[in-house]
Amino acid sequence: MKKLQxxxxxxxxxxxxxxxxxxxxxxxQHKTSLLLQPAPGKxxxxxxxxxxxxxxxxxxxxxxxxVSINNDMQQQAWFxxxxxxxxxxxxxxxxxxxxxxxxxxxxxSHAPENNLQVDIVLAEFIDQQHKLLLLLEESRQRDxxxxxxxxxxxxxxxxxxxxAFRFIIAHEQRHMIQAxxxxxxxxxxxxxxxxxxxxxxx
Numbered sequence: 001m002k003k004l005q006x007x008x009x010x011x012x013x014x015x016x017x018x019x020x021x022x023x024x025x026x027x028x029q030h031k032t033s034l035l036l037q038p039a040p041g042k043x044x045x046x047x048x049x050x051x052x053x054x055x056x057x058x059x060x061x062x063x064x065x066x067v068s069i070n071n072d073m074q075q076q077a078w079f080x081x082x083x084x085x086x087x088x089x090x091x092x093x094x095x096x097x098x099x100x101x102x103x104x105x106x107x108x109s110h111a112p113e114n115n116l117q118v119d120i121v122l123a124e125f126i127d128q129q130h131k132l133l134l135l136l137e138e139s140r141q142r143d144x145x146x147x148x149x150x151x152x153x154x155x156x157x158x159x160x161x162x163x164a165f166r167f168i169i170a171h172e173q174r175h176m177i178q179a180x181x182x183x184x185x186x187x188x189x190x191x192x193x194x195x196x197x198x199x200x201x202x
Contacts, residue, residue, distance in 0.1 A: 001086050004079045006144055009162060014136050016169050017129055022194040023176045024126045030188055034118045038185035045179045049125045050112035052175055056128040058152045059168050063135050066161065070147050079144045085163020093170035094177050097197050110152075136165065173197065 027034060027045060034045040043051070081089075094100050144162030151157050159167065173196045180193045 001081045001083070004081065004162070006075050006077060006079045006162070007140065009079055009144070009166075010136055010140055013165050013169055014133060016173065017133050017136065019194050019196060020169075020172050020176060021126065021129045023179070023196070024122065024129065026193055027122060027179070030183060031118050031122070033183060033186050033188055034122070035114070035116065036186055037114070038182040042182065042185075043178070044114055044116075045182050046116045046118050046121050047112045047114055048175050048179045048182070050116055050121045051106065051110055052172055053121065053124050053128060054110045054112070055152065055168065055171065056125075056132075059149065059164060060128060060131050060135065062149050063161065063164060064131075066147050066149060067135060067138055067142055070142060074143060075139075075141060076143055076145055079160075079162040081166070082160045082163050084157065085159040085167065088159070089163060089166045089170050092167065092174055094174045094197065097177065097195055099181065100174055100177055132168070139165070 027049070034049075037044050139161060142161065144165075145160055147161040148158035149161060149164035151159060176194075176196050180190050180196075183193070184190045
């Protein structure tokens, strides 16, 4: 696995989150479409956002706790992705800005109903992105290799802090593409939707 320069990794992830926030602003302009399913059995955009919120409730709390208590662990110049963290991130990160090809089954705990309140779901999603930005900034002064974050399935499996950030944001990028495609299917013009993946991303 290729090691990553810690400061560049954080800077790139901050850029990614800011683009996701731009997506949220785009959704704000089309709130009447967010509860509509693009096809039978397909998630509405509100469901997509609530799905991401369920993950954010876990990971943001865990990261905040670990970053707070491990304030004596200063950042190392290089981040070495863990085996599991790198696998999870690469498996879920979209490879194309147009579609998500590798479909994955969602566990029941992360599969939202469609009786959602759009304003509440969207507001929480935006709030989570701002919290994520603050945690990324704070993590400039933390060791991305040593601090560990438990995954949602079990506390017995933990990812390196750097991998936890990479996984969360790759997961969000994946679903932003899904949400954009849902809008397109609903007849909404998405030519001005933010480009999720940076051209330099690998």
